[in-house]
Amino acid sequence: FPAPKTGPFVPTKEDYQKVYTAIADILEDNDYDDGSYGPVLVRLAWHASGTYDKDTKTGGSNGATMRFSPESDHGANAGLKAARDRLEPIKAQFPWITYSDLWILAGVCAIQEMGGPTIPFRAGRQDRDVSACTPDGRLPDASKVQDHLRAIFGRMGFSDQEIVALTGAHALGRCHTDRSGYDGPWTFSPTMLTNDFFQLLLKEKWQWKKWNGPAQYEVCVFYLFSLIPPDLASPSSSSDSTSVVGYKSWEDNLAAWYMLLQTHNSTDDANTANTPSSSPPTQDAGSKKLMMLPADMSLVKDKNFRKHVELYAKDQDKFFEDFSKAVTKLFELGVPFKEGTETWTFKPSTEE
Ligand code: CCH
Numbered sequence: 001f002p003a004p005k006t007g008p009f010v011p012t013k014e015d016y017q018k019v020y021t022a023i024a025d026i027l028e029d030n031d032y033d034d035g036s037y038g039p040v041l042v043r044l045a046w047h048a049s050g051t052y053d054k055d056t057k058t059g060g061s062n063g064a065t066m067r068f069s070p071e072s073d074h075g076a077n078a079g080l081k082a083a084r085d086r087l088e089p090i091k092a093q094f095p096w097i098t099y100s101d102l103w104i105l106a107g108v109c110a111i112q113e114m115g116g117p118t119i120p121f122r123a124g125r126q127d128r129d130v131s132a133c134t135p136d137g138r139l140p141d142a143s144k145v146q147d148h149l150r151a152i153f154g155r156m157g158f159s160d161q162e163i164v165a166l167t168g169a170h171a172l173g174r175c176h177t178d179r180s181g182y183d184g185p186w187t188f189s190p191t192m193l194t195n196d197f198f199q200l201l202l203k204e205k206w207q208w209k210k211w212n213g214p215a216q217y218e219v220c221v222f223y224l225f226s227l228i229p230p231d232l233a234s235p236s237s238s239s240d241s242t243s244v245v246g247y248k249s250w251e252d253n254l255a256a257w258y259m260l261l262q263t264h265n266s267t268d269d270a271n272t273a274n275t276p277s278s279s280p281p282t283q284d285a286g287s288k289k290l291m292m293l294p295a296d297m298s299l300v301k302d303k304n305f306r307k308h309v310e311l312y313a314k315d316q317d318k319f320f321e322d323f324s325k326a327v328t329k330l331f332e333l334g335v336p337f338k339e340g341t342e343t344w345t346f347k348p349s350t351e352e
Helices: 013-025 038-049 081-093 099-113 146-156 160-171 196-203 250-271 294-301 303-314 316-331
Strands: 217-223 286-292
Touching: 013 081, 013 099, 038 081, 038 099, 038 160, 038 316, 081 099, 099 316, 146 160, 146 294, 160 196, 160 294, 160 303, 160 316, 196 286, 196 294, 196 303, 217 294, 286 294, 294 303, 303 316
Parallel strands: none
Antiparallel strands: 217 286
């Protein structure tokens, strides 16, 4: 008999699906932030990719050079050790996957598991050594505005529309005073990808936060709406494609509150004529402080950016479609895929 063929292990789509599933399993942790490592894993994949320079063809997700100092110590990467460490057991379980592919697959997985669109994935990134670390200053500075964003993302090869779509990722996660110095989440649902970032940018009255920290915007938003059953939801927002967890404007909150009051009173009339009319459940209402960075706010101040913000605020499906395309491009910047590399999509764990 001929000896059985043994060669190097060539992982298949099924092998990567196993890694995806293992990552999906470690996203949740009640002791961490808002209960999920999803947002910080998305940030890791983005910071690994966003160092790309199209002219010198340096940086990008091929290399995972953020494992090494000086890149790991760059100010923009503060806090990403939490994400890298979270993935170590996965790397130990699947030693054949490169860190570069693992970090990007974790970003893909986190986006999908947090209710985002499907992000196609191609494998083949190779890890590189410390000599491939990029210089500091390649990632955006949150205190700067439109010209800076165009310069930074233009260097990677992105258009205005792509910049706006990508920044919609700020529906996820939060700022940490011990990382960037900024403070707070952008939306009510930091572990769900929605178009709420764009809606909030447009609809709220943002003020400078009064504090000793770096200049950022804040707003205090009243939310009764999220506690109202969806069938009582305001008609003004039922026609758009905002998810149930999605942000509702102050007007929508008020409309929902009014409808709840009406329903309460008519139920009282019909069924409990002799009992005093009960008051609406105001004890369930709340308010929460949300934030925006100066860089975020420039997306509505600049008219060429703003038209894309308006579109994505109205149409979550369009946001998801464009976000998926822009993120796929981001995650593949500077990766020398072998010819014929297949594109795979992985099913979210809820659909398995
Ligand atoms: Fe971002 N981001 N980001 N961001 N970001 C921060 C956090 C997240 C900027 C600045 C910051 C993108 C673009 C920009 C995420 C995804 C993306 C923080 C807080 C700052 C500051 C960090 C902290 O304190 O923990 C700026 C400026 C830009 C310019 O456009 C893009 C693009 C993406 C992804 C596609 C995610 C997710 C977070 C939350 C991380 C967490 O730990 O919750």
